[in-house]
Amino acid sequence: MTDDDIGAEPCRRALEVARAAGASYADARLVDLESEHLAVRDGEVQGVGQTSSLGLGVRVLRDGCWGFAATGDLGPRAAEDAARLAVEVAAAGRATRRAPVRLAPVEPVEASWATPVVEDPFAVALDDKLALLVAASRAMLEVDGVSPAEARQHAWRRRSRIVSSEGTDVAQTIVQCGAGIAATAVGEAETQVRSYPNSFGGDFGSEGYELVRRLDLVGHAPRVAEEAVELLSAPACPAAATTLVLDGSQVALQVHESIGHPVELDRVLGMEAAYAGTSFLTPGDTGRLRYGSPRLSVLANATTPGALGTFGYDDEGVPATSTPIVTEGVFQGFLSSRETAAEVGLARSGATVRAQSWAHLPLIRMTNVSLEAGTAGSLDELLDGIDRGLYLETNRSWSIDDRRVDFQFGTEWGREIRHGRLGRVVRNGTYGGRTLPFWASLDAVGGPALWKAWGLPNCGKGQPGQVGYVAHGAAPARFLDVAVGSTR
Amino acid sequence: MREPWGADHLHHLLDAALGIDGADQVEARAVHAWGGLARFARSTVHQHVAGDDTTVSVRVVTRGRVGVASTNEVNPAGVAATGERALASARLSPPDPTFPGLAGPAPLPPVGPRFDAATAAASPERRSRAVARLLARLGPGQEAAGALSTGATEVALATTAGARLHGLATRAAVSTVVTGAGASGHAEEAAVALDALSPAEVGARAAGTAEAAVDPRTPVPGDHEVVLLPAAVATLLDHLAPAFSAKTVAEGRSPFSDRMGEAVVSPLLDLADDALSEGALGVPFDGEGTPKVRVPLLDGGVVRGLVHDRASAAAAGTHSTGHGLPAPNPFGPWPSHLALAPGATGVEELVGGIERGLLVTRFWYTREVNPKRTLLTGMTRDGTFLIEGGRRGPAVRNLRYNQSIVEALATCDGVGDRAATTSDEGGHIRAPALRLRSFRFTSASDH
Known part of the structure; x- marks a missing residue:
């Protein structure tokens, strides 16, 4: 002390x-x-x-x-x-x-x-x-x-x-x-x-x-x-199934909604069913379920220097740790507490339990749930080889169902991709899909030079509602055959 | 602490801030809140919390500069120190030429009962027993998740301009999602008093919907005629709320900017913000100390009114309607008691007017896609059914929608005869069911 x-x-x-x-x-x-x-x-x-x-x-x-x-x-x-x-x-x-x-x-x-x-x-x-x-x-x-x-x-x-x-x-x-x-x-x-x-x-x-x-x-x-x-004055985002490149901040939110939340073990066990929802995952999926392509590896690391979800000890006094969530596309583990770990037979808590304040009950919260960096050295390298596609940047809206499967995101800024280069600007860019097919379409991830931890101080959960401070390391990434512009 | 402190005690505390040296104007606001929430899942109470807190926030104005600070150290010395902190930050801030000044004295409007002593004093045991009554109504193989809460709020506000207000309010609420055989149903209630709730009826209603929702079919996305039940209507109204903020309108960000007096939705729709009606929750003054006023927003589908706080009212040369949020407030005024007037048509009759369509219990995870168009996206949840031949048919899997609220409400040709309350800590909405002739669904989920 x-x-x-x-x-x-x-x-x-x-x-x-x-x-x-x-x-x-x-x-x-x-x-x-x-x-x-x-x-x-x-x-x-x-x-x-x-x-x-x-x-x-x-x-x-x-x-x-x-x-x-x-x-x-x-x-x-x-x-x-x-x-x-x-x-x-x-x-x-x-x-x-x-x-x-x-x-x-x-x-x-x-x-x-x-x-x-x-x-x-x-x-x-x-x-x-x-x-x-x-x-x-x-x-x-x-x-x-x-x-x-x-x-x-x-x-x-x-x-x-x-x-x-x-x-x-x-x-x-x-x-x-x-x-x-x-x-x-x-x-x-x-x-x-x-x-x-x-x-x-x-x-x-x-x-x-x-x-x-x-x-x-x-x-x-x-x-x-x-x-x-x-x-x-930009044209509206066209509706198509196309190759999609997302900037790091939008990838971070995609990780948050379609990986971070579904791997919260309290949701998996039904403890959040009335409010935040449940998860498509089950405890038996560990080590078996293919979550995405081999380019998808995700770590929940509460010790990432400078990241918003970093701490020394969680609110159950468990030392901060790092937990593999997905390794080369295969689901590996959940975000857990002492209670949920015991219920599914884990040896120890994953040290993720935090409360917004003294007035709130500690709950499982994301820490720094991060997509590991890939190998693409630049945005140009991600665009290379795309004949027709779409680049979207900075989240504007997000929505996902109560089991974390069907999602739709809107973004602030879009650019057409033509012959490996960014083309004209498009407005109201949206894309949607389902969690597992979407991550299966992950084709390339930016390398360490493009990777950074994005902090989100507005993650809502629990009743009474409380806000969590979490982060997601991410880099720009490329996805194949994604439905874009599907709104009216 | 399960009982009020009283106006005298709280105003004595606030006076410690009002008297600080060097301030031109001071506003002090105390919120004393206590209560508990029994949260249940898998048909057992798994997270039950209770607590109390008192927060005092102080807004200080000096030479046109504004600073705000808050504390939960509720003694005269702590409140005075918070006033000094607000003063210090005001002195370091640039002048705010748009600051409209603080509220003066004004009489509070008469309202019905807002505080129930038994609800304010409700014990954990009482909340647990109420949950048990809800759980007792589940069918075989069903489980319930949800929350039952009892809370009390005591608000006091004083300004150096002469406002001196005190209000008490309680809120009891129960909501549940009942699941079974891969289906789910939802129901909720909120009232001033716990005794006014019927947890057993809420449980039975949700259980009934869940039972009817088994074996869902896969729906076909597209434009459908729909009947939206009150909770689904409340979601749309909640997202329409900022369109009636005078600040949003003045900045051109509202779909109703420059459309005052125009018909924008169906002539069947009358919408007001009404914190004064019977059954409304909360104290009858806003976060700046202005008494609340009933504001007609849509009259026969025509835009008739906007809500104001002191800043938007000053900019528009009118009076605040009592819709100001506590300082600091970068968002502007907010209608937090929306009430859509019921019509004369029962839900069965609304359904009877559709040959083929969808009945939606509620929406989930709704977000703005294009605020100016009020284009929303979200999912249906906890009971979505086909309407076939004017009757509720089999359940369908959930659908994603992408729909402009204003455009959908323009197609309304039937308004339900009973309004229900949807409530959270931020406010509440009273809405009946609606029949809409066009609502766009863009994809179907797998559950």
């Missing part, structure tokens, strides 16, 4: 009370969250928001049932009250209990971990951060036909202490930040948006403000704005 670590005393007190009230297992998480959200629109500051939230979440097992209680009121009796309420909640589970919850074993650990940060995003002067966003927004506004021109930056710091009745005691500080710009062009019948470096807020990582500086938002602003306007 270090002097900066958040104190363990409320956690220890909660565990004492929970055990005395009949809990066979308990863990307590004290979490101190800080966040900062900056928004600039059309060159003016739209919002400066700073939040802080400190609270305690207590999770217990009693009579084989889970109970969870959380409080943001850290008064003198808060830990005791939360622990008693958690046990009361667990006791209420007897009315519908079927089989008692069992947990895969974990070696208790006492440890401290922190995100390596070069430049603390909360220590950078606010006016400097805003000036960068204002400059990027104004650079977009200089292009005729653009409004609104938006620039945003977000930062989070999560200090936590997790103590369990099995002896685990982990202190952790995770720092994350990111930023992005978006230019909107409004036409008679169309609204077109162009974003950088990604849509829905930009790109994010477990890093400091160095990530934001590296993005060069101002430098990219004119191109982004010009492309938004250009899209208004």
